[in-house]
Amino acid sequence: MTSEADTIAYVVLKEFDRLPPKRKPQIRGNGIREWVPLSGIVAKHGDGSFKCLALATGMKCLPATKIPSANGTVLHDWHAEVLAMRMLNHFVLQECKAVAECKDSAYIRRKVDGEPGAQPFHWREDITLHMYCSKTPCGDASMEGTMSAQDDASPWETPLPQHLMDKVDSDSPELALLGRACFSQLGVIRRKPARADAPPTLSKSCSDKIALKQCTSLLNSLTSLLVSPRGVYLSSLILPESQFSATACKRCFTAQGRMAPVRDFQGEWGDGYSFKPFEIQTTELEFEYSSCGSDKEEKAKYVASNLAMAWSCNGLAENVIGGVLQGRKQSDPRGGSAVSRAKMWALATEVAGMVGMGELAHHRGTYGDVKEGKLAAGRRKVKEQVRGAALKGWVRNTGDEAFGLSI
Template structure:
């Protein structure tokens, strides 16, 4: 909205029950952020295209805003690494796309996150707002840079992953290149299932070294029959509490994406 010539919130037209174009109240509640630019600062979902099927996937700005409270590490990683030193210090954006007003509204203690100022939770979770800075350096393969040297551009469903630990992957349509969709062997090493397997292996290794100190961690993994069980386990209770409070106080309209975590290993 901040990029528009007039960034004033849009006014919704009044409608009556006789209006065939009126939208039921329950439908409005189910689609926050996909339209309704009369509302600012709410959680928005992607894809934002009007012809795209609705999803519960949150926009990048909403996910980054949450990271100011949960840190950059994931739930699985938080079982192994203390989150205290894994918070963003500075977010750098291209100056051509930077909007001071929009960033303040989305991320800052003066915007929608103001209800969380000074908040601290157990296990060293806290609201730690980051600085936002702009740069004139343009990413070589950004959309704007590519458009400057090509008349046509198109999105790609091909991605590559690389790790300092020694693995490389080519991902095509969400699975390893050469594998079929929904083939369990096509899961990336960065998929939830593969990350779960690695975390459990590390837990077993730690327990073999010092069973007493790491018994709770091993129990957390060994008692889980599904990925959802891992997320619902006792060692992640405080993290769930943090997320719940952030959704309640600041990230209004955040609907949890559930129903796809029943898989096992």
């Protein structure tokens, strides 16, 4: 009998197979195959059926030096897991718009009088969400696999460059960890990218971001102003059996690991927020475009793809290179992905106007003002407490909040 984990993985892999070749890694003229991670978010309906809502590939992020010039247009992080979650949020906002137009949605409903929460929309109670990843998320959950794959398992000792060290507490040496550095320190926040010779960033690892989502839900800051987080949490995370480390995942994601402190204060949150640990399951199914091979000769046949792509079941599909739409420059305002900060803000504002949320619909300040405003106070409290107790060493990736909305 096929397991639920295999079914979820299959649904994502099958949806990716349907995409045209231009969305997929290529075989180069010299025979070298491109590889890329894949992530997808699947809904399980009350009748037991499954549907892929969003999927993405990608493995890059924006250097810290370029964040101030992103201007809401350039993505900060387009690793597959992050891009899939952003695409899910775009899907949710589209569903909210449809409901506001009096259309039916299998996933979103209007708030009923007397229900708690200020958001006008709620996730339907008979839908659960599941994530498949073709590789173990970078960061703490993948450290055992990373160590075992090295010819020399000696920890990298590369510290955070001085211009980034200025942003952190000098009493917290774990803040200097980049990528795969310092194998001896586990359960700590890690930053992308993994390669020691790549430009430094303050983007947190996918392991860290997914761990936090167990508390904030899959909704981002803008979507959570419109939709209650109740029910929008991952029920399961599906990983390949070939890469799975029970020790690493327990340490990274569970209340028996580094998330243990969350149990002490989650009752204070309210607004639909709570600690919702997901179940971690494995599948024997493998993604066709994963990096393969254990020896040097086999690995030499593969090279990382620069192409990322994002897709949703509502018909949106985009290719992304360098954080912007393929074929556009980072300095081109037309290069913004549909899931960029600026375009997600514009969509959220449009929906807010349709349902009479004047404070969001008529806001004329900056993006940062919205995220730091009173509407987002509940979510902000959750993030601050979790980062302070369980995910210590989390340094915010600031510098791209001063842009305004132009629609």
